[in-house]
Amino acid sequence: MANKRIKRVIIAGAGFSAPAKLPIQSRIIDRMAEVPEMDFLTGKMPEESMTFLDAFITVGLFLLDNYAKKDYTEYRVKYQKLVDKDLAYRTFFGAQEIDFKSLWSEETSKTLNSIFSDEAAHSKHVSNYYSEVYSIRENIRKAIQDEKINVNLEDVFTAFDKSIIVREHLHGYTYAQMDKIRYSIMRLFIYYFSKSVLEHDFAHKDYQAFFGYLKKHRTIEPPTIITTNWDTLIESYCNKYSVDYSYGFLQPYTSDSIKHTAKNYDLLLLKIHGSANWLRCLNCGSISIFEKNHAATSLFEDNRTEKCPVCGHEKTAHGASMQPELITPTMMKSLSNQLYTNLWSSAAQELRDATHIIFVGYSLPIADFEFRYMLQKNVTSSAKIDVILTPNSNPDLVANNLKDLLPSKRYLDAFPKNKVSFYYEGFGPYFSLSK
Numbered sequence: 186m187a188n189k190r191i192k193r194v195i196i197a198g199a200g201f202s203a204p205a206k207l208p209i210q211s212r213i214i215d216r217m218a219e220v221p222e223m224d225f226l227t228g229k230m231p232e233e234s235m236t237f238l239d240a241f242i243t244v245g246l247f248l249l250d251n252y253a254k255k256d257y258t259e260y261r262v263k264y265q266k267l268v269d270k271d272l273a274y275r276t277f278f279g280a281q282e283i284d285f286k287s288l289w290s291e292e293t294s295k296t297l298n299s300i301f302s303d304e305a306a307h308s309k310h311v312s313n314y315y316s317e318v319y320s321i322r323e324n325i326r327k328a329i330q331d332e333k334i335n336v337n338l339e340d341v342f343t344a345f346d347k348s349i350i351v352r353e354h355l356h357g358y359t360y361a362q363m364d365k366i367r368y369s370i371m372r373l374f375i376y377y378f379s380k381s382v383l384e385h386d387f388a389h390k391d392y393q394a395f396f397g398y399l400k401k402h403r404t405i406e407p408p409t410i411i412t413t414n415w416d417t418l419i420e421s422y423c424n425k426y427s428v429d430y431s432y433g434f435l436q437p438y439t440s441d442s443i444k445h446t447a448k449n450y451d452l453l454l455l456k457i458h459g460s461a462n463w464l465r466c467l468n469c470g471s472i473s474i475f476e477k478n479h480a481a482t483s484l485f486e487d488n489r490t491e492k493c494p495v496c497g498h499e500k501t502a503h504g505a506s507m508q509p510e511l512i513t514p515t516m517m518k519s520l521s522n523q524l525y526t527n528l529w530s531s532a533a534q535e536l537r538d539a540t541h542i543i544f545v546g547y548s549l550p551i552a553d554f555e556f557r558y559m560l561q562k563n564v565t566s567s568a569k570i571d572v573i574l575t576p577n578s579n580p581d582l583v584a585n586n587l588k589d590l591l592p593s594k595r596y597l598d599a600f601p602k603n604k605v606s607f608y609y610e611g612f613g614p615y616f617s618l619s620k
Contacts, residue, residue, distance in 0.1 A: 202418055572608065
């Protein structure tokens with residue numbers, strides 16, 4: 186008698202990245218409030234690029250304007266003055282006989298005249314600008330920490346999306362200002378996710394067990410991972426354990442992504458909310474895949490021009506050239522572009538074919554109604570379902586009046602005809618013991 190075909194699909198949620206201490210999307214503000222670690226050898230604070238500092242300050246000022254109890258207008262005014270002075274410096278340094286009084290106030294004109302007529306002042310401007318901006322960044326970080334700002338970014342992005350749809354300004358912010366804040370937040374996502382992956386030691390027993398399981402099963406029928414996570418932790422472990430993966434693109438979006446349309450792979454990795462290493466060109470629309478966290482490098486290195494590797498379009502003073510390809514945490518998700526149409530179609534097909542579905546660190550939140558709909562529409566009643574969660578989600582450990590709020594209730598309601606088994610010791614023990 187022939188062995189019964191087994192098709193495994195693993196669905197990885199935010200809890201999958203938790204053992205690696207990667208920040209979840211809604212908790213990026215916590216990372217912003219963290220005290221920067223001092224280099225114990227030099228006794229200095231870490232040097233951060235001006236591009237990063239601008240994104241940090243842009244987001245920080247928005248949070249303080251809208252969610253702080255105190256008034257922090259002074260930080261916005263101070264930063265704008267610094268930016269204006271630096272722009273004037275970079276634009277006009279070396280020019281002769283500039284009539285500063287016709288362009289700026291008398292006080293600013295005196296400052297500019299001193300800069301442009303004195304080499305010592307020139308050197309002072311170059312050396313002090315960074316420290317002044319960093320000082321504002323630190324003041325904003327401390328204010329976010331002191332104010333205990335804990336807003337869910339899903340609410341922020343939903344408000345942005347709604348205001349754009351109904352063509353209204355939000356809290357006095359114009360479309361252009363909201364656009365800058367939105368993309369600054371997305372760039373901070375890229376920065377913190379990439380930083381966390383780079384700092385990970387790749388020796389955690391849970392991930393060793395997980396990738397041991399993948400390698401054991403890859404020769405039978407390649408498993409599929411469907412994930413809503415943006416981070417590149419899975420890709421990094423695949424590279425470490427020599428697991429060939431494919432993003433399952435139905436067409437090569439750029440020359441870099443051709444291998445991700447290949448049919449021969451050990452693992453199909455469908456990132457249905459985008460990825461921290463995918464950048465879309467705002468000029469030609471192509472998507473570039475950056476290996477080994479180079480996406481963060483391309484966005485945040487001051488000495489590197491932000492440039493599309495396909496069409497060559499470069500960042501200008503009026504805006505960025507590359508946009509992180511992410512579906513932001515919002516109640517109004519847009520899945521209409523061709524990339525996500527293809528990815529979600531592939532994910533739906535994998536779910537229809539699955540005989541065994543393993544949920545790892547995914548609580549089946551109500552807010553993910555598009556994904557919940559896809560699951561309920563495509564998972565067959567004969568599919569075996571294993572749900573791996575942490576002890577905090579174990580209904581045996583909570584009061585009766587709280588049990589209906591736990592993930593187990595949502596799973597049983599979503600899949601009433603399936604055999605659903607729950608495991609509350611994390612995914613390491615599960616994959617260590619699985620055959």
